[in-house]
Amino acid sequence: MRFLNMLLISLFVNLIIAQENFHDTIWEFNRHEIAVGDHLYALMGATALLGEEGAIIKDATIIIKGNRIMEIGSSGSVDIPAGAEKLDLSGKFILPGMLDAHFHEGKVKDLLPKFLAQGVTSLRDPGAWNESYLGWRKLGAPIQRLFLTGPHLDQYPPAYPLNSMLVRDAREAEFAVNDFIDEGATAIKVYFRLPLGTIETICQTAHSRGVPVTAHLEITKAKDAIKVGLDGIEHITSFGTSLIHPRxxxxxxxxxxxxxxxxRKGRYEVWKSVDLQDTFYLNPLLKLLRENGTFVSPNLAVFEKQPDQGDSIEVEGFARMLEFTGMIDRAGGNIVVGSHTFVPYAELGLGYAHEMELLVQAGMTTGKVIEAATIQNARFFRVEERLGSLAKGKLADLVVLSSDPLENISNIRQVEKVMLNGVWVK
Ligand SMILES: [Zn+2]
Known part of the structure; x- marks a missing residue:
């Protein structure tokens, strides 16, 4: 009996160790290529926005040693180590480097550096061959921490042939998932044609390796996909069919x-017909999102239609998308920020900031939106132990702003300096 107890305890301990090791596997694709800071800095006098909702330290002192935050606190409470280079940042605002949950690569000059200059220090591309970032990795200029997924797993005919791998049954999907994770993928993306049984196998396979699965649903019911294990949902439009009569x-x-x-047109028609006053489909969905902690990356900026570029169906449909996003937040759901990179109402590089502005328009507080950009995304990426907040021991990715984004979210555009892994980005 005692032996059996010991055996069970040892199995349990091994299981915990194994899970911790899985956690360790969530590393950016280019982790060995990012320059590592070798300086000792004391950043003094700024207001630090820690990443958790609304939490701030006024007149903060942040000690950066190498590529880590060594200490953070109010000015009187932190000792400044000998030899530290002191930077007076009074009147400025510092927040953690932001993570973009939905970035799309494009052969556009300086695309990644443009986003980096806006404070996006990590990005996930949900649906590109891992090889498509090779050119950027050889750029010579600093680029973000890359979290890749491999191409969309889809069925014939795929929505994006060049960025899809067709899996014809669950077994093929299992092989694809394992191959991408072997290459370094840190999430898996499923596309809307995949049958639910295949999504289930994909989730089981990815989860067995500690990797989350995210999806563009469109025609699959969110409740079904969540039930089979989905961790994240891309695009607010993914919920349309969950909010209307099943017919x-x-x-x-x-x-x-x-x-x-x-x-393209149909989703706006669907959303225009969504009745957000009627709780019949709405409430169970909101409850499900809250209870499962499903991450939702609305990508509002890519669906935005204002009267100058959209007809009345599109404009009204988009207004419902905004409204529903606010409802998810108020119901306790996990909204994160994903820019979609190329969007109609922001110039290149500012799509991420614009998504944050739209989330405020949707009804989120500025503090909640900053949390969605930082620690919530870090949880979605499963890297919250290293990134996503200003805290002792975390990696030194940070953004210095000249004005307060809690007061007005558009101040997120006022970037003065960005630090990646302990190094100021030029
Ligand atoms: Zn996308």
Missing amino acids: DAEKYKQLILADNNAR
């Missing part, structure tokens, strides 16, 4: 299955 959802699904492009 209308089925009609939309059949249109999309016949023609992927039917979603």
Whole structure:
């Protein structure tokens, strides 16, 4: 009996160690290519926005040693080590380097450095071959921490042929998931044609390796996908079919299955018809999102339609998307920030800031939006032990702003300096 107890304890301990090791596997693709800071800095006098909702330290002192935050506190409470280079940042605001949950690579000059200069120090591309970042990694200029997923797992005919791998059954999907994770993928992205059984196998395979799965749903019900294990949902439009009469959802699904492009106009028609006063479909969905802690990356900026570029169906449909995003937040759901990179109402590089502005328009507080950009995304990426907040021991990714983003979220555009891994980005 005693032997059996010992055996069980040892199995349990091993399981915990194994889980910790899995956690360790979530490292950026380019971790060995990012310069490591070798300086000792004392950043003094700024207001530090810690990353957790609304939490701030006024007149903060932050000690950076190498690539880590060695100490952080109010000015009187932190000893400044001998030899530290003191930087007076009074009147400035410091927040953790931001993470972009939905970045798309494009062959555009300086694309990654442009986002880095805006304080986006980590990005996840949900749906590109891992090889597509090779050029950026050889750029010579600093680029963000890259969290890659491999291409979309999809079925014929794929929405984006060049960025998709077709998996014809669950077994093929299992192999694909393992291959991408072997290459260094830190999440898996599933696309809307995949049947639920295949999504389930993908989730099981990825989870067995400590990797989360995120999806563009569009025609799959969110509740079903969450039930089979989905961790994250990309695009607010992924919820349309969960919020309308199942007969209308089925009609939309059949249109999309016949023609992927039917979603471009169709999704606005769906959203215009969503009744957010009617709690029948709404409340169970909000409850499910809260209870499962599903991460939602709305990508509002890419769906934005204002009267200058959209007809009344699109403008009204987009207004509902905004409203529903605010509802998820108020219901206790986990909203994160994903820029989608190329968006109609922001110049290149400012899509991330604009997404944050739209989240405030959706009804989130500025503090909540900063949390969504930092620690919430770090949790979604499963790197919250190293990134996403200003705290002792975390990696020194940070952003210095000249004005207060808690007062006005658009001040997030007023970037003065960015530090990546303990090194000021030029
Ligand atoms: Zn996308």
